[in-house]
Amino acid sequence: MRVLVVGSGGVGSAFVAIASHREAYDHITVADIDVDKAQAAVETAVDVEGGRIEAAFVDASSEESVADLARRCRADVILNACDPRFNPPIFQGAFAAGCHYVDMAMHMSEPHPTDPYHKTGRRLGDAQFAQHPVWKNRGLMALVGMGVEPGFSDVAARYASDHLFSKIEEIGVRDGADLVVDGYDFAPTFSIWTTIEECLNPPVIYERERGWFTTEPFSEPEVFTFPEGIGPLQCVNVEHEEVILIPRWVDVERVTFKYGLGEDFINVLKTLKKLDLVSTEPVEVRGVKVSPRDVVAAALPDPAELGDKMHGRTCAGTWVKGLDNDGEPREIYVYHVVDNAWSMKEFGHQAVVWQTAVMPAVKKRSN
Incomplete structure (x- = not known):
């Protein structure tokens, strides 16, 4: 290949x-x-x-x-x-x-023009799914959203549906970490451009009776206890592909995606938004046009170069609630944890980017 x-x-x-x-x-x-x-x-x-x-x-x-x-x-x-x-x-x-x-991330969404915090506009990946017939007719495959989240998280949901449950009430993708970056008060371990996009857009929720709808960023806070020593973190609603993807292939009553961002991280994002530094529209500064979001990204450290300063683990996973194959109530969390020390030693790359990259590498190997 x-x-x-x-x-x-x-x-x-x-x-x-x-x-x-x-x-x-x-x-x-x-x-x-x-x-x-x-x-x-x-x-x-x-x-x-x-x-x-x-x-x-x-x-x-x-x-x-x-x-x-x-x-x-x-x-x-x-x-x-x-x-x-x-x-x-x-x-x-x-x-x-x-x-x-x-x-590993689908085409971007566009908010509803008049009611963005209740109704969806153009959803993540809609423009790609609209191209399905022409790709199929040409004999080509477009495998969209095949990183860790989305990607592994969707596979985990389908695995639970096919093998572990007779009925699924709720699926919640939950992402959390105990990563620390030495020498920085604020240093995102993933693309800040993408982080701003998904965290400040209206989050999408799916319910069988309502379909897809939106809510306020950082809404519905809950404490989720992550495995392997990471522990309890407050998680909040964030826009993410799984809420769009999972209901397409899994019979489920409700789907959400929540990040364990932490209060400090959320406050920084809110401040950037308040100052309009999340905008992608260019502004003129001393005769040069530049996007405020690009300035923010340029001012922060490159996530790819933070590996030797990072300590801790990151966890991606899918929580599933429903009835098992015997009709008894069941809840499970199918997850993947990466320790930064391990990924740096074995591959020379920090845990967050390694965890995103491994799924397409494994998927292609299986073809």
Whole structure:
């Protein structure tokens, strides 16, 4: 299998490190607008035979650039490892080149124009699912939302439905960590651009009788006790793909997604919003136009470079409540925990980006 990885940030580089250990990958091209960054990902990977992994230039904002590179490197599949604002050109570039496609975050949503905190507008991934007929007719697969959350969390929900429950009342994806970053009061361990998007957009909830609807950011706080020593954390509603995906294939009465963000993290996000620093619309500063959100991202440390300063674990999982196969009440939490010390030692990448990258690497290996 020949893979083109578009984006050599934390997740893209971690994917290359994981995939380089797998014989199923005949060739891996990791591409970025910054070729030096892509080359750094190549140099930290395992390439015993030499030449199996290479770096290349790509402009992820250009469908033509993505398609042209995919043809030149004879890619079977494109892995989109960029943040979701680049999804449309990468998605369409894969289609134009006749490649299969995988991403770890779906096309972005748009809030309801008049009632954003009660009604959905364009939901996460709607634009991709609308393309299902044309991809199917061409014999191409687009596997969307196949990271850890979404991805592993959706697989866990389906596993519980198929094997562990006769009836499911509620599914709640719960994400928490006890990670600490030395030397920083505020240092997100994942893309701040994506974090702002999902945390400050109206969260979506699914209920069988109502369908999909929205609520206020950080609503419905609850304390969830995470396993393997992480312990209890307050979790709040956040917009996430699983609430859109799970009800498509699992018979369930209610679906939510909640993050254990912590009060300090939430307060920072609220302050950024109050100052309008989360906007993606460019403003002019001394003759230069720049997006406030891009300024915030540039001012913060690169999550991919925080690994040696991080301590602790991160947990992704799916909580399921209902009746077991004997008709008795049951609750379980199907989860995946990664210790940062382990992921750094074994792969040289911090826990959060490694956990996101491992699912597509494993999925491709199984094909």
